[in-house]
Amino acid sequence: MPTTGGRSPVMSDVAKVAGVSHQTVSRVVNGHPNVREETVVRVRRAIAELGYQPNSTARALVTRRTNVLGALAVDTTLFGPAQTLAGIERAAREAGYFLSIVSVDDLSPDGVAEALDHLVQQAVEGCVAITPQRELAHALAALPGPRPLVAVEGGEGAGFPVVGVDQEQGARDAVRHLVGLGHRTVHHVAGRADWLEAEARVHGWREELLAAGHVVPEPLAGDWSPRSGYELGHRLAERRAAGEEVTAVFVANDQMAVGVLKAFHEVGLRVPDDVSVVGFDDIPESAYLTPGLTTVVQDFTRVGTAALEVLLGALESPDHADTPVDRTVPAVLRVRDSSAPPSA
Amino acid sequence: MPTTGGRSPVMSDVAKVAGVSHQTVSRVVNGHPNVREETVVRVRRAIAELGYQPNSTARALVTRRTNVLGALAVDTTLFGPAQTLAGIERAAREAGYFLSIVSVDDLSPDGVAEALDHLVQQAVEGCVAITPQRELAHALAALPGPRPLVAVEGGEGAGFPVVGVDQEQGARDAVRHLVGLGHRTVHHVAGRADWLEAEARVHGWREELLAAGHVVPEPLAGDWSPRSGYELGHRLAERRAAGEEVTAVFVANDQMAVGVLKAFHEVGLRVPDDVSVVGFDDIPESAYLTPGLTTVVQDFTRVGTAALEVLLGALESPDHADTPVDRTVPAVLRVRDSSAPPSA
DNA sequence: CTGAAAGCGCTTACAG
DNA sequence: CTGAAAGCGCTTACAG
Structure with missing residues (x-):
């Protein structure tokens, strides 16, 4: 069995084992066409043999795409925000993105700025912000931060799309x-x-x-x-x-x-x-x-899913970032036993 | 005002404006000693002027440190896991880490493997797993995945530290x-x-x-x-x-x-x-x-904090990664009105 | 279908 | 105290 001397294998290690150049390995890894079937098999085998994992950091550096989305949450301890976050996470994962979360405890402009900075530092490609407080929504609109951004339950007219329950x-x-x-x-x-x-x-x-x-x-x-x-x-x-x-x-x-x-x-x-x-x-x-x-x-799950849909849309066509999207999820009355006609 | 022609400024742009080499900019950004005070000032000014943000991806590539921690959560919709996650997030942020979460919906070995892979792909430096189900805890122990790893409420003796309430x-x-x-x-x-x-x-x-x-x-x-x-x-x-x-x-x-x-x-x-x-x-x-x-x-917050403490400890001294640090947070009885002596 | 070259934006030795 | 060089592990043209 080939070894890489303790360090984890890189693309050129795979290339060496497969007897090809590292570019060809890259093509196989990324599913490019125009690679001979036999070569693909050889490379695949080498990858498996070495347990090679592509280095996402290196890839991100050259593609300028980190594949990570950010979520700014306000108080994930509350029922609504926690549910929404779960919906966002699932939708992000299904779309092939990583989700990095930062919750903001401190709603002062400085606190919000710091949270946004945390996301920017990480080079997220986009962000959904759960912004139920008026103050937070306003701070978000005024501050520089990750873009595109979609707000959940935030105020309208702040310059970014808003998704939420009616x-x-x-x-x-x-x-x-x-x-x-x-x-x-x-x-x-x-x-x-x-x-x-x-x-x-x-x-x-x-x-x-x-x-x-x-x-x-x-x-x-x-x-x-x-x-x-x-x-x-x-x-x-x-x-x-x-x-x-x-x-x-x-x-x-x-x-x-x-x-x-x-x-x-x-x-x-x-x-x-x-x-x-x-x-x-x-x-x-x-x-x-x-x-x-x-x-x-x-339906918080639906809110989370809708938020991610809008974000993904903005990511794909930055020009149409303000295209009207279905942003409002209807609320549904559920009648049980605590309501009845007034007693006479 | 200097411009970078539309693209976001990089270190060498700052260097040019400040009249130094990009290495010197790097030193200033990273707070290295041995930079002349006057140079520091000049570089700082250039950074502010251009609105320069260091590229964390490039830094991660060379330092081999992504600064991101992973959280594997089971069902953030439940009270306990959601609370714990919030505690972990806060502790991670305070320690200067980013937190990437992935929840696992599918508890089959394949589902868990996929979730772990998601974290590995992201090159997290460490991971805390909220693993309340026996099956999940076992899958985690058997599968390759991010390391070091600390489990919350997982089973003992799986080869990684466990933190939880007694x-x-x-x-x-x-x-x-x-x-x-x-x-x-x-x-x-x-x-x-x-x-x-x-x-x-x-x-x-x-x-x-x-x-x-x-x-x-x-x-x-x-x-x-x-x-x-x-x-x-x-x-x-x-x-x-x-x-x-x-x-x-x-x-x-x-x-x-x-x-x-x-x-x-x-x-x-x-x-x-x-x-x-x-x-x-x-x-x-x-x-x-x-x-x-x-x-x-x-006290879920305390559990989250403790989990991150253990993880950080393992990160700092990988040799002592298997030091017995299984931390247990005591549970506390709160007596209210639903319990009383049996009626005679 | 495949490889040699260049470069993404940084940090880390190494000189001076 | 500061800069020239090398290199992190990939992808993207560019040849062939």
């Missing part, structure tokens, strides 16, 4: 469902005020209520956490106890809905008999809460 | 808590049989029960999902209705515990009055379930 439509569907059940108004426990998704859901909720000719109560500002849902649930219960008409609540995510449910349970408010509750996200637990939570499903 | 101790603590409350036995809803963590929790549960001189009931095999918890919860309720003594249940994760809680609620079994329930993981929802779930906390 938050407003999802919120409207939730409210319409509740209104259709006969509720005369719907309260809202909102997500973090600095998140664009929270804003869009507030907007959809308000618009739908207005369209139905109903009163729009003051929304309660949460932070996505079960704890905030719990606290605001108690706040709503107090309002109800004080005489306000609280018969239906649209909660901006399922985790907060868990807290709302607990608060209502503690004060003896029955769901859905006394108050209906609708969430957003459809986390795995939602169907198995008591009662099963009516919610708005976001 | 599952068995966590399970024992949960059971001891329940037994200490006065329960004469504790039932168990287990996780997926092919997961090492599920196995370790079963083992800890059994050992503790045995140590306390109690009967060990047949465990019920779930799959981590709320749905399986729900179905098995009903199974347990039936057993109880049939006269079996079911007063305490240790559920292998919180998501299944959610399902168990729902099942018990449906048949009118009160928690903790009739049956105590203890989970595992401490997902964000757990404190806000009804009742608040007693559970075993896993």
